[in-house]
Amino acid sequence: MTTTIGLRPTRRLILQGAASVALLGLGNLPFAPARSAANDKYPEEAFKQKNEADAIKTLYGKTAEPSDKVKLDAPEIAENGGVVPISVTTSLDKVTSISFFVAENPFALAASYKIPDGTIPAVANRLKMAKTTKLTAIVEADGKLYSATKEVKVTVGGCGG
């Protein structure tokens, strides 16, 4: 009697230990491929880049060519740099993402949108602008990058100034 009671905790511990090892082993497998798909993850590094060219390179790993198929709509003059309405539409096919870059901001990348199949490649949002700046919209379509730029005059900056 006493021996069985004495053994019980050890056996349980061993079983528990084995179970958790098994769980860990299983748990690691599905995560590995998920991590390599950089597209599905929040692009932390790209948001930390200060200038536009670096941000584009970090986010996409390539450069964009200007295209008149990307229509960027933003005001000529923004009275309040804290809230600038900006939208982009495109007639390009197979669009997978749309991103906005504000060149003169402390960090150039403002927003990046994933466009899954079936979603119309057009986005409207509101961004902050520190001062008068070049604004770039990048559309990723069929693996290539296309851009449109516009100069926006900002009379009051959007960084609490």
Next chain:
Amino acid sequence: MASSIRVRATANGDITEVQALIQHPMDTGLVKDPKGELIPAHFIQELKFECNGKDVFVANWGTAVSKDPYVKFSFNGARKGDDLKISWTDNKGASDTTTAKIS
């Protein structure tokens, strides 16, 4: 607690137009409060829209998105009465989720 997310999703034929307005400070971490102390960065990083088990739109945001962010987009393949699930997470790990009926 009232949801931080306000959504309007309207189906017009095949296309559903979605407009969303979220209440969030979107602090950049570069602005000082009246006492001269930096207000730490606090902003939404990911905003996701799901319909019928599929992501229809995913936004990755930085600090340059305006306070109380607004976004508009459209997608194909939903009908009136379908559920649209919206969720966001910010850099402090906070999150919110809501579900809207497409009208």
